[in-house]
Amino acid sequence: MDDLYRPSARGLATLAVAMLAHPAANATLKDDIGYTALSGMLGASLPDGEVAVFQIEANENEQNWIADSSNPDFAGKTIVGLSAPPSPAPSSHATGVGRSFYGNTVSTSPGITDIGAHSVIGWLFEHLAPGTVKTTPPIVTHRRVANHSWVGGGLVDASGNLSPEDTSSMLRHADWVSDVDELVQVYGANNSSNDRVFMSTALNGITAGVTDATHSDGVVALDDIYVAGRPALHLVTPVATTSSSTPTIASAAALLIDAAQQNPSWSESTTSNRQGTPIYNAERGETIKAALMAGASRITYNTTMMGDIVDYREDAANRTDNGLDWRYGAGQLNMLRSYQILAAGESASAEDDGVGNLGFTGFDHDDKFGGHMGSNTIATYDLGTTNISIDLHVALVWNLAVTGAQNNTSQFDESAQLHNLDLELIDVGAGDAIVAASTSSIANTENIWITLEPYTHYQLRVTRAAGQSNFAWDYSIAWSEAPATTFFGNVPLPFWSLIFFAICLAKFGVRAKTL
Structure with missing residues (x-):
């Protein structure tokens, strides 16, 4: 018989949230994360993120966890409480997070109208591990994005001590749900300190930080799956707290999913989640995560005055083994570039009958890789030759394989x-020399950021790392080009305009003096 599975959760807390008073307050943030540029490019065709979502919140004042449905920013939306007991009253924290996630004026996905709200305890013990035994499968859902603006230390035993076994068990349930339900889960890193990193330790989610790097960056060591030394952060945004950053990234994920659903030609095939909903390759969880990471900005000049990235991976101490920066993950959210990755369309590897000269922006989802059942152990993506020097951003993402409840079993x-x-990044003209590589043995993303030489033929190569038996598993890879890293090449338009104006004034002054 299974042990009773109702341990207590340790250190659950909301993350401080910066309340957004009106649309103008968020205008510069939308500039800095690429939303304004994306809106300008697409105009009336801009997706509005119309997907069903979860919002999970810790109790405020020990009891309230649901957003205020009467808030004007939630007009036309249905916020359904899914946890028991019901929230006695609205939570101001949940309301602020909700505005950034799905608000009509503040968020980047105002088309979200179907919101399922959970308390943290309800989410853990009613959705992920319902009932009282570990072997109960999580609840099936049609929702596609989950926002977690809360932190915790993990699950504890009767003595109040951390239970690595129970904490790992809950993370495996969460990671399995991310995989089989195609649920993009965005977790907030803790503000300031490195404790309470419960859900940041999950492998199949996206962990959000802030651009000024005042957040935790580690994980809790639990077992041979959730090990020490793995970087937690994936993306940052230029806001005051991780509670605001998390829904900003979740909202961006919803927009990308909506865009992929509206543009089936971007994908070469589909799968289905447990709900039976067809999922295009461009909207799969790994693809969305890869597109967000490969699209991220490694150098920023923000207008929000909430920090900037100016020395990405320059110091060896900040470099992770999988090509990220401990402080910023893949960098700052850039919705324009992430959208462009998906819009470039899916391109198969050469081993899966793909063509050459794919270009320097695109993605692929390989449904079967690793040597088992005739699958390939090498995947080559021939990008072609660039005539100018550009920066290349690449993210390879795959999920932790949790056995879970296969074939809809009850166990x-x-x-x-x-x-x-x-x-690996290959220079074809130099005898297939490896010019960059990402080879972590404990993470489930590999990343490359490099300035490419002009008139050079490049390929990307995914390989099964040595020392493994054959397996058949899926991954997504995304790649994106950006102007070679210079000051002017990365300045957002509003600031660039100021510089240009200043230069013009300077020239005018010189000319006036010579007349």
Whole structure:
């Protein structure tokens, strides 16, 4: 018989949230994360993020966890409380987070109208692990994005001590749901300190930080799957707290999912989640995560005055083994570039009958890789030749494989395997020399950021890392080009305009003096 599975959760707390008073207050943020540029490019065709979502909140004042549905920014939306007992009253924290996630004026996905709200305890013990035993499968859902603006230390035993076994068990349930339900889960890193990193330790989600790097960046060591030394952060945004950053990224994910649904030609095939909903490759969880990471800005000049990235990976101490920066993950959210990655369309590897000269922006979802069942162990993406020097951003993403409840069985199997993939950039003209590589053995993303030489033929190569038996697993890879890193090439338009204006004034002054 299974042990009773109702341990207590340790250190649950909301993350401080910066309340947004009106649309103008968020205008510069939308500039800095690429939304304004995306809106300008697409005009009336801009997706509005019309997907169903979850919002999970810790109790405020020990009881309230749901957003205020009477807030004018939620007009036309249905916010349904899914946890028991119901929230006695609205939570100001949940309301602020909701405005950034799905608000009509503040968020980047105002088309979200179907919101399922959970308390943290309800989410953990009613959705992820319902009932009282570990083997109960999570609840099936049609929702596609989940926002977690809360932190916790993990699950504890009767003595109040951290239970690594129970904490790992809950993370495996969460990671399985991300995979089989195609649920993009965005978790907030803790503000300031490195404690309370419960859900940041999950492998299949996206962990959000802030651009000024006042957040935690680590994970809790639990077992041979959730190990120490792995970077937690994936993306940052230029806001005051991680509670605001998390829904900003979740809202961007919803917009990208909506865009992929509206443009089926971007994808070469589909899958289905447990709900039976067809999922295009461009909207799969790994693809959305890869597009967000490959699209992120590594150098920023923000208008929000909430920090900037100016020395990405310059110091060896800030470099992670999988090509990220401990402080910023893949960098700052850039919705324009992430959208462009998906809009470039899916391109198969050469081993899967893909063509050459793919270009320097695009993505692929390989549904079967690793050597088992005839799948390939090498995947080559021939990007072609660039005539100018450009920056290349690449993200390879795959999920932790949790056995879970296969074939809709009523028993949840917690066994899991983290496959190991490597990522390389090849100079074809130099005898297939490896010019950059990402080869972590404990993470499930590999990343490359490099300035490419002009008139050079490049390929990306995904390989099964040495020392593994054959397996068949899926991954997504996304790549994006950007102007070679210079000051002017990365300045947002409003600031660039000021510089240009200043230069014009300076020239006018010189000319006036010579008349």
